[in-house]
Amino acid sequence: ALARQTPVAARRLISFLSQSPLVLEGADHAFYQAFLKALARGAQQLERDLRRGVPPQWRLNAAVALCFAGLCCEGIQPILRRATRVLSRELDRQIMADGGHRSRDPRFAMELLLDLLPLRQSYLSRSVEPPAALLGAIDRMLPLLRLLRHADASLSHFNGMGATAADHLATLLIYDGALAQPMMHAPNSGYERLEGGRIVIVADVGAPPPLPYSLNAGAGCLSFEMSSGPQRIVINCGLPASGPELRRL
Template sequence: ELDRQILPDGGHVSRNPSAQLSILLDLLSLRDALAARRIEVPKPVRDAIDRMTPMLRFFRHGDGRLALFNGSTEGPEGAIDAALERDDAKGRPFGFAPHSGYQRLAAGPVNLVADTGPPPPGAFSHEAHAGCLSFEMSAGRARMIVNCGATKVLGPDWEAASRATAAHSTLVLADTSSARMLKGKLSRRLLGPRVMEGPVEVESRRNENEAGVWLETAHDGYAGLFGLIHRRRLFLSATGEDLRGEDRLDTATAPRRRMPWQRLFRHRVPQDPGFTIRFHIHPDARLSLAHDRTNVLVLLPNGDGWQFRARSGGGECEIAIEESVYLGSGDTTRRAEQIVVAGRVFRGEARVNWAWRRLSTRNAGHPKREDAEVPELPELELPPGG
């Protein structure tokens, strides 16, 4: 069973960091109990612990707690420390978990974790979210860009909302989630609230050099209903003070076959659908929108200031700040805010470039308009077959 649930890179098959922590703590307790009685620890248990511990470190933010993906909460305070204290390997987390479907970019004070995998298999998808290509980012010990989190105690409406794509820091097309969950009472009773359909092909490639880290990703979660592919590119500079991104929607070259339920709603699909790119911000941060609505200043509790700006293929984007909610603890809600960039698909394509830049804490104000240009992403150079 351990070989079935623990993937080769050490992640749990559910892709849920909280499940990772819970199972690892159970295995560590089992190992310690057997060792105390001088009973040999079975090799599958030892191997699972050896694989899972580095993966737990992979999911850890600068504040020492878990990233919020696929039903995860931040985790009990001290629980991750308790697990990692028993790990002999104290090195830095690795950058790519190919089997679990996650990427980690780290430079300077910044830790960024991105969801670059398809939904888990049906039986393990009861808590999975429609957050493909979403990411979270912390700067030092302060979380900045987050997903909304998850809850099991606030009722089914809250649970459903937290699983939607709009509750994640990624692109949302036509107010539609990139993965759909079972909703019928009978089917949910028989099969649970598992993922019914979602991205099948998820691309993820990265390259690193002295300039920084490039990440190029894509998913086909919107191909069946809209015939569009979402592509996201990220670049994090070597200093960790410059994060640039590009979100694109392109016409799928080989559109996925429509599911029966999709054919029923074909007439409702708009020809040139609108989209939003959402960046949910941790409630401890403070946001300030420039008067011309071209950039946002985010002030973190540690005194850092970060400036966000965006630009579409047709020129500057209008940026809005909207209400959000944070469910990091899993059992309480906190008021939060989100940065929203809106646009519309035109002739089967759309592109938005955006950037986050760390500002000097001495001058953490809105930059002058001429200093607020959105820089282009450096060309993504990938090794052969990367």
């Protein structure tokens, strides 16, 4: 069932945790206990998913959610320790040296960063040292988003990326410094950026991602996008934001 898929369960757990002050305000004891049991069931499901094996991106989703649970809930430090180990291992495996994810999917990288940044803050808020893999992944991933960004504040439409939520991207790039310059070459991820005056070209020059990571990969090798200032001139069709479950033929 869709509700039990690992990414859905991970997002549900994170949402429950982030909205818990509102949900629990004025709640009676019975509701409070039921809410805690729902959190526990969600965490247990994600741990089972990690043990039985799920796609690589889903492992990251589960590890992030379990780290949030371990930091936000008292008395489940063993979950935090296990989840931190899994998170570190998966970030080292999946985030390449140039900051790209092995799926080559800008959407997944952007959504992952939207979770990793508050997760880093959660570690610090609880006076727990964030894992080095988390800090390193964030530092590598932010510059790559600038490589893929056009002047209209949208990301190039490659391998699963569709319309960009401008507020999401703006939020992320604040952490990279407002005046930071984009990297021009991403040899591991297979993307190149060319600039001349107002003209920007972003090209996909990489091979298809490995099969386990190709959930949203498109047949777009050697495709490119071109913009002049805020005007997009050549653009790929991308993947609809409302339908990431759709697959390329």
